[in-house]
Amino acid sequence: MTSAPDAPGGAVDPVAEPVVRAQGTGLVAALTFDDGPNGADTERLLDLLRDTSIRAVFAVIGENVLARGGADLLRRTVAEGHVLCNHSMSFADMGGWPAERVADDLRATLRTIRDALGDPAAPVPYWRAPNGSWGVTAGVAVELGMQPLGVVNTIQDWEVQDVETLSASLRAAIRPGELVLAHDGGGDRSGTVTAVERVVRERLADGWTFTLPLPR
Structure with missing residues (x-):
């Protein structure tokens, strides 16, 4: 692979306040979806989104892109029309980092x-801070042409992978006009994916539409 120049992320008029x-x-x-790409879990999510004609945002971890199979999954994600979000090189908490260190990681x-x-x-118009620990990262992301993406309506799938629990959490987290956050990486997320498959199809049957975040 060749080193790419530091082109802006691709957001239009980003602001520090998260969407x-x-x-x-x-x-x-x-x-x-955060923390991928991640093998079979990301594959299953992409299958669901393809079959239901839904586009989503994938906040990806650089280390996972470099892992075995990560680049192939990333290419599939983009080829199928999904939007990318920079989620840092690793899972490190960046809330206390100085701006220069944050910028180096985001670049x-x-x-x-x-x-x-x-x-x-390639457009990567969003930034989401790992663990929702923002510190100075939102301002740095804006300077690099990325719009911060809110950490809201989570289903706490980092704590449990019980499908019934996660399905109930996801039903509560899907709120009219808002974002919802789940994880396809950071460990075994098979329970998350099963819950997403179940609840998304329920919501579609009930007349819901899944869109993308509202542009600034």
Whole structure:
């Protein structure tokens, strides 16, 4: 792979306040997934989204892109129309980091993503801080052309992978006009994916539409 230049992330007029709303009105919500790409869990999510014609945001970890199979999953994610979010090179808490260190990490993640895609200017319009620990990261992301993406309506799937528990949490987390956050990486997320498969199909049957985050 070749090193890519530091092109801006691709957000239009980003601001430091994180986006928390979904596009559209009525029964709409935006699906966002963190911590991938991650083998079979990401594959299953992509299968679901393809079969239901839903686009989502995937907040990816640079180390996972570099892991075995990660680049292939990332390329599939983009090829199928999903939107990328920079989620740092690792799972480190960046809340106490100085701006220069944050910028180095965000740039490294952008380069890793773009090298995997073979596109030095591939759009990565969002930034989401690991663990929701923002510190100065939102301002740095804006300077690098990325819009911070809110950490809201989580289902706490880092604590449990029981499908019934997660299904109930996801039903409560899908709220009209808002984002919802689940994880396809950071460990075994098979329970999360099963819950997403179940609840997304329920919501579609009930007349919901899944969109993308509301642009600034």
